[in-house]
Amino acid sequence: MIIVTSDKHAMGFPFKQRGLLMLVCAGAGLSIGLVCVVLGNRSNAHFAWVLATLPVLAALLLQTYGSLRRGDFGLDIVAALSMAFALWFGESLAANVVALMYAGGQLLEEFASGRAAREMTALVGRVARTAFRYRNKLLEEVSIAEIAVGDRIMIRQGEVLPVDGTMLSGRAVLDESALTGEAQPVDHHVGDEVLSGTTSIGPVFEIKALRPAADSTYAAVVRLVEKAQNSKAPMARMADRYGLAFLLVTVSMAFTAWLLSGDTRRALAVLVIATPCPLILAVPVAIMSGISLCASIGCLVKDGGVLEALSRVRVAILDKTGTLTHGGARIVAIGNADWVEKDEVLRLAASLDQASGHVMAEVLITAAHERGLQLTPPDSVEEIAGSGLEGRVNGRRVVIGGGSFVKSRSSTENTRAFTESHRPGEAAVTVAIDGIIAGTIVLADPVRSEAIAVLERMRKAGIRRIVLASGDRNDIASHVGKTLGIEQVLGEQTPASKVAAVIAAKSFGPVMMVGDGVNDAPALAAADVGVALGARGTAASSEAAGVVLLVDRLDPLADAIVIARRTVGIARQSVIVGLGLSVVGMCAAAFGYLPPLEGALLQEVIDVAVILNALRALARPDDADIAARRTPGLTRINAEKAV
Structure with a gap:
């Protein structure tokens, strides 16, 4: 035989x-x-x-x-x-x-x-062939190769999403198990990004195509799967x-x-x-x-050589932003005066921020939508670049911005509600209503909730040394490293210095580098095993990495090392x-x-x-232990909600 x-x-x-x-x-x-x-x-x-x-x-x-x-x-x-x-x-x-x-x-x-190979074969077999596109207010069935960026696509119940897109209308209930291994359906609403390769199991909804089919998340996954199979x-x-x-x-x-x-x-x-x-x-x-088992839990290993290298890894170097943290500002706390609710502080601030293009404004607006708050169009808005915003919302005068700016425009200071942030990496937005300081919204890029447990499981799986390599300031990187109990922290790292860190770490054994950005791609390629978070189109990190996490969590990586x-x-x-x-x-x-x-x-x-x-x-x-760790909603879009 x-x-x-x-x-x-x-x-x-x-x-x-x-x-x-x-x-x-x-x-x-x-x-x-x-x-x-x-x-x-x-x-x-x-x-x-x-x-x-x-x-x-x-x-x-x-x-x-x-x-x-x-x-x-x-x-x-x-x-x-x-x-x-x-x-x-x-x-x-x-x-x-x-x-x-x-x-x-x-x-x-x-x-x-x-x-x-059945898990991987199932991934390849789910590719959508056609889609229903709106053209001159009429629906036409077209090949997915004809879909262009910006096209409006209708998704019916039971259909596989042909391209990555942004929700335009309706509510989507998606089965994302093919990409993430998550067994529970995931809800998405207007403005959310949804990924190709997932299956609609809810009502009809519409999306705007973000990428051509050839550059979509699922196309990248299929290419990686075929490479692994061959x-x-x-x-x-x-x-x-x-x-x-x-x-x-x-x-x-x-x-x-x-x-x-x-x-x-x-x-x-x-x-x-x-x-x-x-x-x-x-x-x-x-x-x-x-390889098939790893794919079933949302961790795509590109080939057998990578799987063998993963089994020998002894050093793990992890990027901070987007890897150990979520990669974007989130509300971590809201301080409020006794006479106003936290949600009202956020609602008024987010309503006023609709007139601003500042990155912080987008964070507050998104958080308000996630909490189901009804925003009101502001009027009489005045924005002072780099300082803050002032205007009227529902007839009330609202001022938001840095502490000094808001205090200068308020007649009363409520010290119980007004607190400056002193923790590294946090930022505070102060809110005043009708001349009285009403509260403070604290934002930060929080550490992932599963990070500590995942790092501990990595150590149990044989990782002897863990290094944090971040482009952030040393104080911010050190704070995150201390929070997670990481032995060595390297701050203010450039792509070249991350490569140097990988090469230096090889003296301790085979090295695994984990990152998610373009700046991480050289280090991912230099490591014995490169791990990228998310197979988004042809992102440099996913192309350079030998392992791609299809879910925006680190849990599958620890499981993959054990496997x-x-x-x-x-x-x-x-x-x-x-x-x-x-x-x-x-x-x-x-x-x-x-x-x-x-x-x-x-x-x-x-x-x-x-x-x-x-x-x-x-x-x-x-x-059973792996299943217990796979909580509902393990996606980039539905990551854990802020406090």
Whole structure:
């Protein structure tokens, strides 16, 4: 039984049909031959076994020829030799058994690989083909390739979003499990960004296309998936490189056994035992299982080599903004006077801010919408650049801005409501109503709620050193590092200095770099494993990284490290045990203790055990624990709401 080669359409048949046909042919020949033996007609039995073996041998020879043309010297050559020599030496039953095991083994391996890759195959299979676009107030069904930025698209219930877009109308209820692994539906409202590849399970809504289909989130995911499916892990490539060496050892052992004993059956038995190779069988199945499992929790590993590198990581370097923090200002506290509610302070401030283009204004307006507050258009607005804003809302005079500016425009100071922010990285917006200071809105880019737990799980998974590398001021970076208990903090980092930090950290072991911005791309490429948050179109960070988190949380990364270590451990275990048993069997055959027929049966048992053991990589470690950590709404759009 040999691992399937990449030529899956040889002989003009689709691979699965060809494998099934060979299995039926070999099985029918074996059955007919055994019936003939029972009836006492051994010559017909011999003929049936030869006839059943020849088609399988012919298919294998064509497959071997294709492999040799590509420079691959795999152990499929040993399978062909074992069948050919068995027929040559008159061991037709052994030849038929090897043919049956070979055909059955190909189907078993294909089933195992398909089972392992089902999460990734499901991702690719969800690509939308057409969409309904508004054109001159009419709906037209168009190919997704025709959708342009700014087009208005209608999404019906049950449809997969064809492009990334912004909600224009209605309420969207999306199944985002294909991208994030999140099982719970996620609500979106007007102004929210929604991602291609998610499925609408609610009422009809409309979006404005943000990117062409080719540059959308899901298109990027599909490209990454296809790259992962077509890749080979270093362990698998090692099997290809050493295939010729193993072939020479096998042939040498068989020839020596024949030369010393004069018994052709011993040489044949050695070839039969060596026919499969657990290294080739176990590694691809295990590695693909690990990649598939990572994809199911929202962590896309680009190829098997990255998964193996992830299993060896000992140092983690993390960017701050957008990685350990959310990457944008949020309200973390609202101080208010006794005579006014917190929501009213925010509502009046956000209403006035509708007349401003300041980045802080957008934060306040978004927060007010999230809380369901009804904003009122302001009038008589006066904006003093760099200081604040003054105007009227619902007939009341409202002033917002820095503390000094608001105090200068207020007749009364309420010290209980007015508090300056002294924590690094925080900013305060003071609000006065009718000349009286009513409250203070404190904004910051808060640390992710899951960050501390994730870093602790990384340490338990084998990460010995964690470094924070941030472009922010040293005091801000140090505050975040102290909050998270990070050993080394590097502030005011440029892209070049982040690369230098990665190179320096390699003295402690393989390095993983985690980031989300364009400025992180060089460091992601320099690290042994680069991890990017979010597969947004063709972002430089996602292209440079070997791992892409499809959900705006760090939880899947810690799970992926555990999965990678377990997957590689299972692959090595399968290789060591499988090869060890095969070598023992070859030695026994060389000394005459294991005939060809029994050797073929024994080797098949070893191969089945190796594949089944490799499939253990599909089982999630601490599955219940992983599920418990996956809370509803794990998306960039619906990240945890501010206080």
